Amino acid sequence: MAASFAACSPGTAELAAGDASIAANGSVRLSAPSVPRNVIVLISDGCGPASFTMARTVASRMGIRDELYLDDVLVGSVRTSSANREVTDSAAGATAFACGVKTNHQAVGVDAAGNPAKTVLERAEELGMATGVIATKSITDATPAAFTAHVANRYEGEAQIAIQQISGGFDLLFGGGRTSFLPADAGGNRKDGRNLVDEARASGYNVVFDKPEWDAVTELPVIALLAEKHLAYEIDRDPSRQPTFPDIVRKAIDLLDDDPDGFFLMAEGSLIDIAGHANDAPAHVRDILAYDEGVRVALDYARANGNTLVISVSDHETGGLTLGRNYRWNPEVLAQVSASQDSVAAALARGGTVRSVIEKNFGFADLTDDEVGEVEAASTGNAMNGALSRIVGNRALIDWTSFGHTGVDVNLYAFGPGSERFRGDHDNTFVGIQLFELLDAR
Ligand SMILES: [Mg+2]
Ligand SMILES: [Zn+2]
Structure with a gap:
């Protein structure tokens, strides 16, 4: 041809x-x-430009790869402000991509006036496409919720998000968040007493909870709730209990691509953001590299298929990462760390001494008395994360400026039919508007 x-x-x-x-x-x-049959939108929650640089450099130093798979398909950048903040949260950030509208802090799937806004996934469903959502946090968290639900406040509306997710007609939901679907007497935290797992099964879903059950899934519709809340960081992941992000993306594509009307998949690397909030650079890097492997799965599929648009974008930057003090930074320091700060904090809570736990998990035998004292004085939360992050940062020569999000533009990647539209620096709503146009042009 x-x-x-x-x-x-x-x-x-x-x-x-x-x-x-x-x-x-x-x-x-x-x-x-320029009109794709299938659309795969990948979202690297909280991954700013410095984070991609850090991940690429560490991967190269570890001998994994010298380029990110994303590097081939960079087309531009995205401005991230929400309707009422210069610094967005993930709810408003994802709503811009899912609905093409600016909305307020903590709002999902509604416009700035609070009116429900149709999502691209709902449009895909109307068009008869197979639809799927992946997250490595709870599936009810802001990013997946913005594609599948409509509530004015992500926190107050969390119980409602789960109800909307099992009743929206979506074909595949893979993520964490089991407790959000179950009442207390079934091990969950729903206050309305509803068992949404039973309800979903009654309406035809296969609902699975662990990796062996997930491995056995061969048909849609399916809901996999693979953790009570969030999945584990890649750096802490137990391979017998949890699939990798690329494994999840591959399985979702395999299940969705039998539909003659095409499919729409949103896949979020959610834990990149959590690691950014914790200022945990080694965990952040490993989840970015897992995400990048998931992007490779999508790109390999799209290159073979020829009729699939792949978009990758972040909703915002998290942590205000910067690389370098006095013209140096040391990626090999991050490469040697083998556990998250959460794991270290848990080991300390079990009674381990600071010097032994840090040496075992971070590989540093040279802690100063001040560093030890700072960890001992910290209990949990930001104080502990700050103390552990500074121990890593003082050796890697990197710094973070926030435990929250920042307002910098983020990278935009695109490949396949329609990708040419995305070149340039755009408002975040531009992504959602283009996705609607491409779906409606089919
Ligand atoms: Mg998110
Ligand atoms: Zn965040």
């Missing part, structure tokens, strides 16, 4: 195979090359 097209239209040979077809009379017909 590509060869015969090139032969009759020299000068347009850069068009990919599949961009043109030969009509019955032998003439060349351009067949809407």
Whole structure:
């Protein structure tokens, strides 16, 4: 096909195979090359430009790879402010992508006036496409919620988000958040007494809770709630209990791509953000690299399939990461760390001494008395995260400026039919608006 097209239209040979077809009379017909059949949107929650640099550099130093898979498909950047804040949260950030509208802090799937706004996933559902959502936090967390639910406040509305997610007709939900779907007497935290797992099963869903059950899934519709709340960081993950992010993306694509009407998948690397909030650079890096492997799965599928748009974008930056003190930073320090700050804090809470726990998990045998004292004085939360983060940062020569989000523009990546639209620096709502246009042009 590509060869015969090139032969009759020299000068347009850069068009990919599949961009043109030969009509019955032998003439060349351009067949809407810029409208994809399938759409995969990947969201690296809380991953700013410095985080991608850090992950790439550490991966190279570890001998994993010298380039991120994302690096090939960078097309621009996205401005991240919400309707009422210069610094967005994940709710308003994801609503911009899911609905194409600016909304307020903590709002999901509604506009700034509080009115429900249709999401691209709901549009895909209306078009008969197979639809799926992946998150490594609770599936009711802000980013997946913005694609599947409509509530004015993500925290007050969390119980409602779960109800909307099992009743929206979506084909696949993979993530954490089991307790949000179960009442107290079934091990959950729902105050309305509803057992949404039973309700979902009654309406036809296969609902699974652990990796062996998830491994056995072969059909849609399916809901996998693989943790009580969030999945484990990649750096702490037990392979017998939890699949990798690329494994989850691969399985979702395998299940969704049987639909003749195409599919829409949103896949979030959610824990990148949690590690940023904790200022935990080694955990942040490992989750970014797992995310990047998931992107590779999507790109490999799209390259073979020829009719799939892949978008990757962050909703905002988290932590205000900066790389370097006095013209140096040391990626090898991050490469040697083998557990998250949460794991270290848990080991300390079990009675381990600071020097022994840090040496075992971070590999540093040179703690100063001041550093030890700071960890001993910290109990939990930000004080502990700050103390542990400074121990890593003092050796890696990196710094964080916040336990929250920041307002910098974030990277935008795109590949496949329609990807040309995304070039440039755009408001975050532009992404959602383009996705709607592409769906409606099918
Ligand atoms: Mg998120
Ligand atoms: Zn966050």
